[in-house]
Amino acid sequence: MLIRDVCSLALYCQKCGSIHIHDVPYFSAERRTELYCESCGHEKARLLRLGKGRVAVEASCVVCGTENRFVYALHRLRHVGLEKIYCMTDHFELGYIGRRRRIEELMRFNQEEFEALHPHDGKNFIEKQRILLEALNRVHDMARDGDIVCPCGGEELTADIRGSYIVLECERCGSFCVLRAENAGDLEKLRFGVGLRAPSRA
Ligand SMILES: [Zn+2]
Ligand SMILES: [Zn+2]
Ligand SMILES: [Zn+2]
Incomplete structure (x- = not known):
């Protein structure tokens, strides 16, 4: 099997709050990819290829204004099931990274996925x-x-x-x-x- 995508990334738009899934390609000619909100067009994040098989996700937090930069090793990302991404300053939840199927289930309010990630936040956290x-x-x-x-x-x-x-x-x-x-x-x-x-x- 050929690996096309390392993982998927879903971030809340910091402008309108909507969330969509983007795939993170394993091989990419682009060193820098901007991810835009599919609802309002606001730039949600930048994906940067770094050396040594690493990738950086840059996403700002509208609550505290922090410009976050998360660096991941591609080989580790391939094995991530589902993880939260939150602001490094105030822990505001910015989105999720992991397997596309798991993120889709989360967004469909699959209760098991929900409780694993949001044990105290109830059913409608995304909304x-x-x-x-x-x-x-x-x-x-x-x-x-x-x-x-x-x-x-x-x-x-x-x-x-x-x-x-x-x-x-x-x-x-x-x-x-x-x-x-x-x-x-x-x-x-x-x-x-x-x-x-x-x-x-x-
Ligand atoms: Zn938006
Ligand atoms: Zn923040
Ligand atoms: Zn006053």
Whole structure:
């Protein structure tokens, strides 16, 4: 049997949150391949051929802004069943690497694959992750466009992820806002704007 693909790679688009499977070819003329989101066209990752049979995956994390670089030995990748890829700074889950069939099963919500990788995250983790990323990007866009301004006049905000909530905080005065990003209804609510309130001094 001829080996065509080392493994497959599925990353959440850091712009729209959707996830698709890309194959990592064993032999490639390209030293550098960009992987784009099939839904929105955003660049999801770069695949780089390194010397000595290694490959690097570069993927940024929209939550903390880290530009991650993961280096894998091709011979090891051939034997990976299914592994998570997560941000090296905040452990935000970026996607999966491994056998195409196993990733497909995971994305079809195969319960066995799910429990192996996400023992505590419940059944709909992939959909939750998609909504979380979409919500986070909307919040980023609103902040960039000046649509979220703290009552103190501060425009510098930080966004943190706590489970399926986004916590927005004013850098200047500490006022904050907790936004749930778990389902389509939560995304819909973002249309009505975001308001920050002062922390209680209890
Ligand atoms: Zn996308
Ligand atoms: Zn991160
Ligand atoms: Zn403020």
